[in-house]
Amino acid sequence: MTISTIINVGIVGAGNIARGRHLPCFKKHPNVRLAAISDVVVDLAESAAKEYEIPGVYTDYRDMFEREKLDAVVICTPNKFHAPASIAALDAGLHVLCEKPMALDPVEARAMVAAAERNGKILSIAFHYRHMAPVRAARRVVDSGELGHVYMARVYALRRRGVPSWGTFVQKHIQGGGAMIDFGVHLLDTALWLMGNPQPIEVCASISQHLGKAPNVNPWGQWNYHEFTVEDQAAAFIRFANGASMLLECSWALNIPESHENISLSGTAAGLEVFPLKVNKAHLDMLVSWKPDWMPGERDNPGDVQTADFVGAILEGRQPVSQAYQALQVTEIVDAIYRSAAAGAAVRLDGAAEG
Ligand SMILES: NC(=O)c1ccc[n+]([C@@H]2O[C@H](COP(=O)([O-])OP(=O)(O)OC[C@H]3O[C@@H](n4cnc5c(N)ncnc54)[C@H](O)[C@@H]3O)[C@@H](O)[C@H]2O)c1
Numbered sequence: 535m536t537i538s539t540i541i542n543v544g545i546v547g548a549g550n551i552a553r554g555r556h557l558p559c560f561k562k563h564p565n566v567r568l569a570a571i572s573d574v575v576v577d578l579a580e581s582a583a584k585e586y587e588i589p590g591v592y593t594d595y596r597d598m599f600e601r602e603k604l605d606a607v608v609i610c611t612p613n614k615f616h617a618p619a620s621i622a623a624l625d626a627g628l629h630v631l632c633e634k635p636m637a638l639d640p641v642e643a644r645a646m647v648a649a650a651e652r653n654g655k656i657l658s659i660a661f662h663y664r665h666m667a668p669v670r671a672a673r674r675v676v677d678s679g680e681l682g683h684v685y686m687a688r689v690y691a692l693r694r695r696g697v698p699s700w701g702t703f704v705q706k707h708i709q710g711g712g713a714m715i716d717f718g719v720h721l722l723d724t725a726l727w728l729m730g731n732p733q734p735i736e737v738c739a740s741i742s743q744h745l746g747k748a749p750n751v752n753p754w755g756q757w758n759y760h761e762f763t764v765e766d767q768a769a770a771f772i773r774f775a776n777g778a779s780m781l782l783e784c785s786w787a788l789n790i791p792e793s794h795e796n797i798s799l800s801g802t803a804a805g806l807e808v809f810p811l812k813v814n815k816a817h818l819d820m821l822v823s824w825k826p827d828w829m830p831g832e833r834d835n836p837g838d839v840q841t842a843d844f845v846g847a848i849l850e851g852r853q854p855v856s857q858a859y860q861a862l863q864v865t866e867i868v869d870a871i872y873r874s875a876a877a878g879a880a881v882r883l884d885g886a887a888e889g
Pocket of ligand 1: 548660661
């Protein structure tokens, strides 16, 4: 079925991710008209508007929501503004695709979910890893039952050196945290989604702030180490109500041989590595592995798939792949990681007494 409806989309925040992903992806979608853009720095909004032929330019997103006839917005601001901008958009009757992480903390995230529910609008979080071909294929393997019950996950989001040197990424009061809330969330969200979003019950974590506090080698340029108030590394052990566990480690900067991103799931019938996709099991008295020679969507840009999913959800009246209640769960785990690290003790998420 071809859907001919055009939706009017606005962009909030004209920085790195807006220019690198959302503007090009939404610009080329056949059912989208980029109608307006806002940034507190007017020059940024104006230059993006010129490049992408966007008629409306604003410095205050509230004015944009009020004056433009928008259907949806993409929130591309620093983390601190995700909740207020998303809630204002939802209350103005707009569908929202908000950049990750969802919010600074679970209180904000719950308010976002409530705003989506009271307005009957879509709220999706831009966890674009879910749209990568190996992740989509891994989800099909899990859904097929080939792994059996998944009881162990190992999740790595490790950069040897990859501290964001632009924007406000190293400032805790604006971003809510560092490597974990910024980078670890992608792999955490993906692993939880592959596991079927089991209910977390306990988190035990540590974080460190060693390499970020001083000048260091960084291919992305020198970050502002004077303002570095976040963690550069985090590690966590998470237990779930269905008996599964997860070991999670992430870093922006760590003295390791090389950067490494992967999710490894161990099930009762087989195990799976995501990057690259490989399934491991016992078969006819042998230990065997299989890997795909070809996967659907191998050449797709995950940003394009994400945009198509969000626009499709609006036009077809269905939920997007990345749903707000799942991002709320990610936010609760990230918050528990920070609380556990601060307390030096395990944190319960199921209301049971902490031991
Ligand atoms: N999905 C991904 O892989 C990915 C990658 C990079 C960034 N991000 C996320 O995107 C967000 C932005 O990151 P970035 O790299 O683009 O940062 P950035 O600093 O390059 O851009 C942020 C922009 O938002 C503008 N801004 C700040 N407050 C605003 C407000 N109240 N209204 C309108 N505009 C405002 C800033 O002026 C800036 O231009 C962050 O939440 C980050 O986590 C996601």
